[in-house]
Amino acid sequence: MTPVFGHGHLRLYLLNLLAEQPRHGYELIQALSDRFGGTYSPSAGTIYPRLAKLEEDGLVTKSTDGRKTVYEITDAGRAERDSRLPELSSIEDRVTDSVRMLADGLRAGVNDAMRSLRAELAAAARDTRDGADQSSAAASQSTAASQSTAASQSTAASQSADAVRTLNASTLREVDAQLNSFRAAVRTELRKRAAEGALDQAAVATLTSELRRIQSELKQSVRS
Structure with a gap:
């Protein structure tokens, strides 16, 4: 089965969402669903392991806000996102086709x-x-x-x-x-x-x- 996101693309898209503002996991899932008009809504099992990897790579940090864990992009994460900006529009097109x-x-x-x-x-x-x-x-x-x-x-x-x-x-x-x-x-x-x-x-x-x-x-x- 063809994956919705290509290799490394979900990682980039998460960085792009966090570059807009800090978010917790559910907000990221909802933001992805909204961006694709409800045609794609990733599971928690898809999102959280990637957030953990981004944190391990020093691209995001996390903090606790009550019962929620909020993720925020770091300078290194923003630099990676900025270096790959041309990929974002093509990623959205490919994801839309995959979901269809x-x-x-x-x-x-x-x-x-x-x-x-x-x-x-x-x-x-x-x-x-x-x-x-x-x-x-x-x-x-x-x-x-x-x-x-x-x-x-x-x-x-x-x-x-x-x-x-x-x-x-x-x-x-x-x-x-x-x-x-x-x-x-x-x-x-x-x-x-x-x-x-x-x-x-x-x-x-x-x-x-x-x-x-x-x-x-x-x-x-x-x-x-």
Whole structure:
């Protein structure tokens, strides 16, 4: 998977943000999200190790403000940032492109899972219709063969109804299994993206919108 920031680029961008003003970790995360219009929001596990490295290299210092740790750029950090200013605009362009690719990949994964679910639902619906037709035909044949007694007719009808109920229950179990499989696939993808620091507010908003659309389509499919 392509990283959002290239090698050394997040380091430079953090220095640039701290050159504007001292900030604590959450403020840096929020500032990065704001700079990219909410399309990228790094995790704490991405930011704090880099801040620790910047401090180790003498490029930033940290101080405690109540329960918050505030980071401030040093003269050496400002000198590195100033020497690499031409890189900043190209970094923003590359990050925007990388985030767009991540969002597209997540959307594609959800769409693939949805297509598979639709196919399974369609197959289950066909099985239900075919089974109901077969049960109805069997009931008709049984009734025709046993018209001599009312008891035989009642037994055949009862068996037919039981067969349809059994088939419907089986279909519901199959649909439920497919829904659980779809949910598990989406959950796995989300956890993977979150672990990579690629699950930001924009991606969550996109996923929520897609899931609502999918829910609406499924309801229409069941009703039709």
